[in-house]
Amino acid sequence: MTDVTPTRPDVDGIIRGDHKRYRDIGKKKARKDLEKYMTDDSFVGRQGDKKVKVPIPVINLPRVRFGPNDKDGDGSGGKGYGLGHGVSGKPGDVLRPGSYPGSGQGGRGAGQDHAEHGVQQFELTRDELAQLLGEQLQLPNMTRKHSGEMEVVGHKYSGRTNVGPDVMLIQKDTLLEALVRTIAEDEYDEDDPVIVPIKDDFRYRTIKPITRPTSKAVTFFLRDVSGSMGIQQRAPLSFAAAYWLNLWIEYCYGGRYEPVYVLHDHSAWEATKDEFMTAGVAGGTSMKSAIELVKEIIKTKYPPNEWNIYIFHFGDGDSWDIKGYLQTLIQIMPDIAMFGYVQVAPVYKGDFYDVVTAWSKSAAAKKLSAAIHNENMVRTTTLETYEDMPKAIKALLS
């Protein structure tokens, strides 16, 4: 026996409206700050595989309060005060030494004042971040071709069959069958209209999957790790750029997506994501070896009729065989969706960027490109510092 309990309001249902509104406001802030995240050198490193964390200020509406005013305009705030206990000592004792700027440690400790400017780690899914990226940089959705596979997106109960479980019985159809048979057998009596279905009359629903053609994508990230391309800035810069490119393309393809990493110096080899982020060795540069390797990988693992293929090459402009590179590129162009070259070099190191850019703008290239997809299959951009990230991504993806 249960007591009659009054119905309780559905509090977590009700608060969802306010929660969604808060998240919308948070996302708007995140979108406005997106370029800040893109130009922040530690942002990509902080993110995990599934969720994205962006710092957004806790929305604290202002109140009239005491506070030190930043009179000197240099952000220094003097001292805060607090109450402590459990320590014996005398005035003037240093209870915790401070750390000074440059020593690599932050100075913020407990006892932070009335936190008007608390910062909260706002969580987004990768898809949500990708959406903000697309909105803020105004990226078009990627055009894609279908892979020939079908994927199931739902089910419908539209099939008909003679056998099945009771719960799937279609009474109307069954009786209709029985009626037709009865009339055909001349057994139907209008004055006494009784129909008795037999086994063959029974009709049942069956499930049919609803399918649609899928499309999937693979993106090749190529990077120069030769001595001409230093590790310091360029590896993490390339990796960060790859993060944003991955984010957007993966989002466009609903997750049916694979990244492939290729490193090269005077020869090329396939690498892991971590190696792409960090590796650097000595040696000369052959960019052509990388594109040749890509051509091989496509042939063996990613048939172009099934895969949408994107290629991004990060280099410093120095290469032995630019013409050879272009020849290979032209060979594989019919099979790919897009090619992008990113010059990651503060110092002008060679002609690769100029040559490829010039070629991409040439009438021949445009004609070839237009015959395959559109005029702009080949793009180039420079990426000297994190400040360039938003414009580089936009140049590559628009």
Next chain:
Amino acid sequence: MSSITELKLQPHVEAIAKMAEARGLNFYPTEFILVSGQEMAALAGYGGFPVRYPHYSFGQEYEQVNQGYKWGRSRIYEMVINSDPAYAYLMEGNLDVDQQLVMAHVYGHVDFFKNNIWFQHTNRRAVDMMANHATEVRRIVDRVGEEEVERWIDLCLCVRDLIDPHAPFRPEFAAKLSIPDNSTRLPDIRLTEFEPHRFPHDHPDMEDVMNPASYIDKQRKAYVEAIRQQIQFPPEPERDILAFLICHGKMKDWQRKILSIIREEEYYFVPQGQTKIMNEGWAVWWHSHLMDDYAAGDDYLMYADHHSGVVYWPQSSLNPYALGWKLFRHIEDRWNKGKFGEEWEACTDRVARMNWDTKAGLGLQKIFEVRKHYNDVQFLQEFVDREFVEEHLMFIYSQHRETGEIVMESNTWETVRDALVRTFTLRGKPVLRVISGNYQNRGTLLIEQDKEIAADEVHMDSAMDVLKALTAMWGREVVLRTATWEESMDVAEISTTNFVTRAMSP
């Protein structure tokens, strides 16, 4: 959510209630409701209520509580509302012994709500009040639109604390203001003493020529103006600035209504803010006192562990649970041992004071009395004494904002006590009052900081944002007169269009 009427916790609810009452607690009938972690977070977002007016700030609170769960911080174990009957929430999945601790703790809270005088004017039909407010605001949203209402609520929340916490104790106070039909900007002027000048003449028919109506009118207007300039409006400085705005500000009716709702809720919550340390200390005292007897065997160890978590007092911050509880125990001990009165105050011999014990046995009686009459500021002012400060090695420290260096500033007991009292009196905010609704005879609202209470400077950027809100509510210029750091000047007067510093004439 389910009521635990038929669940296995019910016998505990009844047994603990009985035990609490036998020992002197006196509380409203309390209903316990079992909720999931999600529901608890939602309730926490809404300040303990199942429904509130729509606003994203509740969503933000909810998110922060949920994040707190994830990082293992601040799992909310209990929540209880000040109402009659009272409602308390228990988290599903907690061990029985934890639920029992919470029940005892809750009865302490409800007793406090019922008996502490600072709560006596609060609306005990609180759930209904919040639900009604939610409905009214949603109706307004339907008429006016979500965005406009949200923007207006944002403004109201900036000024929500511009009320007078002492007002409820005055006879003419109304938490729920009836919105005046035609709110007057300025008070009516009586014209009984108006004697216009008239030009003399001989013939009655000449009156209209010599003293036409326009001439009389002109004089009447001037007279009214002169009186207006002298009248104090408001007659005395008014700390309930929201009431003043609601009655005399230029707003649309729906805006006035919403501001009025927010004011009413603020008055409901004010005593909770004024007695946080005492209330938590009282509840801990009671759960500790009751569970000592109620929990048995293994349960006792688990209870003791949970209890120590509740009263964990980190070295560099204030845990109200710990401070309140320890202070109540200190008071109990003192009054049990007779450590009060003239002789005690006069005695300066440390050893004598330490060994003092007249076996007065008045501890329990005293703490009941304290819980009835005091608020946090009075509680700290009167009972944080030399022995308490020294026993807990309390001190004030400073922390450099950039380097984080922490230096002990003082451990003199009076300094520590005064700092505590000051913190809880001010709570980081200045006391503001409306001085005039017609400043400089231009219908400007003048609000002044009370410099006697605290002459600290006000954070200018925040103040400017709040001034924008006040200006939107008043309808004309609003000037905030505050302390200034400029040396030869006494005050700064800031408004959204102007910034002036000057010396005040004596």
